[in-house]
Amino acid sequence: METATFRIWRGNADGGEFKEYSTEITDGMVVLDAVLQIQAAAANDLAVRWNCKAGKCGSCSAEVNGNPRLMCMTRMDTVPTDQPVAIEPMQTFPSIRDLVTDVSWNFTVKQGIPPFTPRPADAPDGTWRMQQRDVNRVQEFRKCIECFLCQDVCHVLRDHRKHDEFIGPRFLVYAAALEMHPLDVADRVEELAEADGIGYCNITKCCTKVCPEEITITDNAIIPLKERVVDRLYDPISKLLRMFR
Amino acid sequence: MDYQTHEHDVLVIGAGGAGLRAAIEASTAGVSVGLVCKSLLGKAHTVMAEGGMAASLGNVDDRDAWSVHFADTMRGGQYMSNARMAELHAKEAPDRVRELEAWGAVFDRTPDGRILQRNFGGHKYPRLAHVGDRTGLEMIRTLQDHGIHQGIDVHMECTVLTLLKDGERVIGAFAYDRERGRFQVFHARAVVLATGGIGKAFRITSNSWEYTGDGHALAYDAGADLIDMEFVQFHPTGMVWPPSVRGILVTEGVRGEGGVLKNKDGHRFMFDDIPDLYKNQTADNEEEGWRYTQGDKEARRPPELLTRDHVARCIVREVREGRGSEHGGVYLDIAWIKERLSNGAEYIKKKLPSMYHQFKQLASIDITAEAMEVGPTTHYVMGGVRVDADTQMSSVPGLFAAGECAGGLHGANRLGGNSLSDLLVFGKRAGEYAAIFAKEHDAGAVNTDQVDTVAQRALEPFAREGEGPYKVQQELQGRMQDLVGIVRQDGEMRQALDEIAKLRERADRVAVIGNREYNAGWHTALDLPHLMTVSEAVTRAAFERQESRGAHFREDHLGKDEAWAKVNLIIRKVGDGSMQVVHEPVPELPTELAKIVEDNR
Numbered sequence A: 001m002e003t004a005t006f007r008i009w010r011g012n013a014d015g016g017e018f019k020e021y022s023t024e025i026t027d028g029m030v031v032l033d034a035v036l037q038i039q040a041a042a043a044n045d046l047a048v049r050w051n052c053k054a055g056k057c058g059s060c061s062a063e064v065n066g067n068p069r070l071m072c073m074t075r076m077d078t079v080p081t082d083q084p085v086a087i088e089p090m091q092t093f094p095s096i097r098d099l100v101t102d103v104s105w106n107f108t109v110k111q112g113i114p115p116f117t118p119r120p121a122d123a124p125d126g127t128w129r130m131q132q133r134d135v136n137r138v139q140e141f142r143k144c145i146e147c148f149l150c151q152d153v154c155h156v157l158r159d160h161r162k163h164d165e166f167i168g169p170r171f172l173v174y175a176a177a178l179e180m181h182p183l184d185v186a187d188r189v190e191e192l193a194e195a196d197g198i199g200y201c202n203i204t205k206c207c208t209k210v211c212p213e214e215i216t217i218t219d220n221a222i223i224p225l226k227e228r229v230v231d232r233l234y235d236p237i238s239k240l241l242r243m244f245r
Numbered sequence B: 001m002d003y004q005t006h007e008h009d010v011l012v013i014g015a016g017g018a019g020l021r022a023a024i025e026a027s028t029a030g031v032s033v034g035l036v037c038k039s040l041l042g043k044a045h046t047v048m049a050e051g052g053m054a055a056s057l058g059n060v061d062d063r064d065a066w067s068v069h070f071a072d073t074m075r076g077g078q079y080m081s082n083a084r085m086a087e088l089h090a091k092e093a094p095d096r097v098r099e100l101e102a103w104g105a106v107f108d109r110t111p112d113g114r115i116l117q118r119n120f121g122g123h124k125y126p127r128l129a130h131v132g133d134r135t136g137l138e139m140i141r142t143l144q145d146h147g148i149h150q151g152i153d154v155h156m157e158c159t160v161l162t163l164l165k166d167g168e169r170v171i172g173a174f175a176y177d178r179e180r181g182r183f184q185v186f187h188a189r190a191v192v193l194a195t196g197g198i199g200k201a202f203r204i205t206s207n208s209w210e211y212t213g214d215g216h217a218l219a220y221d222a223g224a225d226l227i228d229m230e231f232v233q234f235h236p237t238g239m240v241w242p243p244s245v246r247g248i249l250v251t252e253g254v255r256g257e258g259g260v261l262k263n264k265d266g267h268r269f270m271f272d273d274i275p276d277l278y279k280n281q282t283a284d285n286e287e288e289g290w291r292y293t294q295g296d297k298e299a300r301r302p303p304e305l306l307t308r309d310h311v312a313r314c315i316v317r318e319v320r321e322g323r324g325s326e327h328g329g330v331y332l333d334i335a336w337i338k339e340r341l342s343n344g345a346e347y348i349k350k351k352l353p354s355m356y357h358q359f360k361q362l363a364s365i366d367i368t369a370e371a372m373e374v375g376p377t378t379h380y381v382m383g384g385v386r387v388d389a390d391t392q393m394s395s396v397p398g399l400f401a402a403g404e405c406a407g408g409l410h411g412a413n414r415l416g417g418n419s420l421s422d423l424l425v426f427g428k429r430a431g432e433y434a435a436i437f438a439k440e441h442d443a444g445a446v447n448t449d450q451v452d453t454v455a456q457r458a459l460e461p462f463a464r465e466g467e468g469p470y471k472v473q474q475e476l477q478g479r480m481q482d483l484v485g486i487v488r489q490d491g492e493m494r495q496a497l498d499e500i501a502k503l504r505e506r507a508d509r510v511a512v513i514g515n516r517e518y519n520a521g522w523h524t525a526l527d528l529p530h531l532m533t534v535s536e537a538v539t540r541a542a543f544e545r546q547e548s549r550g551a552h553f554r555e556d557h558l559g560k561d562e563a564w565a566k567v568n569l570i571i572r573k574v575g576d577g578s579m580q581v582v583h584e585p586v587p588e589l590p591t592e593l594a595k596i597v598e599d600n601r
């Protein structure tokens, strides 16, 4: 059996430091297993979020050797262990303790987006008709497990701290799921441009790269939303753009 | 001591499908609602549900009707279910599913644009509304995104330690927030428990750290009856390899889409033993089974889609008799459908995307090319707080329960897909009747002595020296797995009771390090008493029931016993604080329901 060393960030909003722990690595183990093993043996009070251990709940987000990852879906055999493995909390959100961050901002942002508003039912029994091909895109967006890794990696939030002006890729995906929902009749275009700050996104695609659900955040959600904004609010420019296509 | 106090008309404990649905309903009824949960919003167990939710919409096969769903549920539960609950569930599930669509859920579609339904074990017709294999995510997100606009006060990462009583009535709850470890008093006119299950009492489980049976134990300690606690569902297909993923669920949807079970000799052993109750509904050859999964209405279902208790036992038999897979399971093969479908690999990825992902990433297996290794895993508890079928009120006034922590609907064995629909149907009812109760009653008085005592006890582990909580938890899980697992017998369960008593003493003495801020060790220490209570309840009830029925299998009492068919076991705390097992007659079926059962034999 192999032993690996981990440097886990321990601390809270007032500051902290990396502490070293060693634990045994067995076949097929993921980073979260190692962290929980350390917690059970050497650091009972280590703070870490997790629930499903299968990439379904989006609780165990952290930065493993600087890469934003779900710890439960990161196999130890993909992480080099000749050096200590560094595990830190997401950097875009304030620290609560150890690997746990304060993600409440995300819940506040979502509340501000106008909710789903369906058109009247299609059939007398109160139901609707939708074709599978018309919902495929929305279903892609609805795979989101709210791990907030995309928020963590987006430079507008991470480096420029525009939390008050930009809702971030997760909520652009959320807005896109509502805007492209075949039944929804609400209009969110003006908000996207103003309150939601879609203009801050300069399409670096970092969010798409980290999304564990493989949602094509930038191409499928953000760019079409930007086009709607442009079409509606800056029409002459959009005409120009189309001319050059 | 210092507490923060919150006033609500209705307090809902738990934010899975049942809790969210209850909170939405209560709030719609015009009362103020507080919702507390141990994790963040949207992370409850419900998010993990894969296969779908059962409702006789009849979109794929219009022969389906509530009466057939009712009869299937009763048969699946080996006629131990509360028939009134099974009736309400079957009748109301379709409306609850359609309501989700009205709130924004996007289910997979039929060719004519309606909600698609898939086959699942024990359901006669394709009945499970689904979204690929992530139905629970769709459900919890829909309820969450709808709920946040209803004016509900959500208290996330807050764990309830005890229920508060004023005389006979429950009037609130006492909790701590995980972030800072501050104590919270929730004062309410009615309380709804929606805390989910008890899977963390066992070593191999599909359940998360949250499943420590809190709601069951809180209700029990408040004097409420628990029912059917001997019935714990071991899902036949959990992952078995590598060791770190052992227990993680492999959805029954794999078998619904045509996946087959084989032993190490490549033999489809499920054809070897088909129970009499299901003989005339089950295919007797592979060809017919395949046609069923492809929607042929004349065909009968393949034996892989028999009820979970039976499939799990067949797997145990194969492994015990030396025909298991390399790592002690059996093989589940969906890749074979490529022989029948030219686009087989694509089909698998479209229908079972998260299974494809899960095996690829966690086990380095491509399920479109290779078989999976699977074996039983602790999954669901049929038993729970005994409630009135219509109102979901427990035997204690002002205390309601819904979802997995309530008992009665599923009897001796739950059918797949019947939980998600249960959450919606009875979550709604619990919210509705809790709101009525709240309107009809004033706020009771909080007993500050009770609160102080609980708070003091909760802080004691910090002052102690000695063993930590994880070791005790792991030992309990090991003992329950080995002694009260899928195959049970008298002597082992006696031993289990002894050991639980000793572990309970150790649990009362555990020490924790660090401070009150988000301290996982402390939280685990505080969960331990609940885990002990539910472990003891399961063991006592299982020890008492001297027959094999549904999920409860006794190798010293093989087969069903007619006398036991008429008995539900009730667990109750008596005056001296000890746990009592009481026999109660299974309620008689009213004639019209009895006729439905007969017509569907």
Ligand SMILES: Cc1cc2nc3c(=O)[nH]c(=O)nc-3n(C[C@H](O)[C@H](O)[C@H](O)COP(=O)(O)OP(=O)(O)OC[C@H]3O[C@@H](n4cnc5c(N)ncnc54)[C@H](O)[C@@H]3O)c2cc1C
Binding pocket: B013, B014, B015, B016, B017, B018, B019, B036, B037, B038, B039, B044, B045, B046, B047, B048, B049, B050, B051, B052, B053, B054, B135, B136, B158, B159, B160, B161, B194, B195, B196, B197, B206, B207, B210, B214, B215, B249, B379, B380, B402, B403, B404, B405, B416, B417, B418, B419, B420, B421, B423
């Ligand atoms: C992997 C998996 C797949 C499944 N697939 C299906 C399926 O396809 N179809 C189906 O019908 N069923 C399925 N099930 C079963 C079903 O998902 C669960 O039974 C159901 O989601 C339970 O819902 P609930 O609302 O009762 O509880 P949960 O969703 O578990 O929610 C419990 C809530 O209570 C809170 N809580 C618990 N204790 C406390 C406390 N002390 N204080 C405060 N809050 C507390 C938790 O934090 C959580 O918010 C599956 C289960 C698993 C594990």
Ligand code: SF4
Binding pocket: A153, A154, A155, A156, A168, A169, A200, A201, A202, A203, A204, A205, A206, A207, A208, A218, A222
């Ligand atoms: S593409 Fe836009 S949203 Fe995504 S990371 Fe880059 S700037 Fe942020």
Ligand code: SF4
Binding pocket: A058, A143, A144, A145, A146, A147, A148, A149, A150, A151, A169, A170, A173, A210, A211, A212, A213, A214, A215, A217
């Ligand atoms: S879009 Fe992807 S990365 Fe962002 S929160 Fe959702 S699942 Fe996570």
Ligand code: FES
Binding pocket: A049, A050, A051, A052, A053, A054, A055, A056, A057, A058, A059, A060, A061, A070, A071, A072, A073
């Ligand atoms: S624990 Fe659920 S995504 Fe990692």
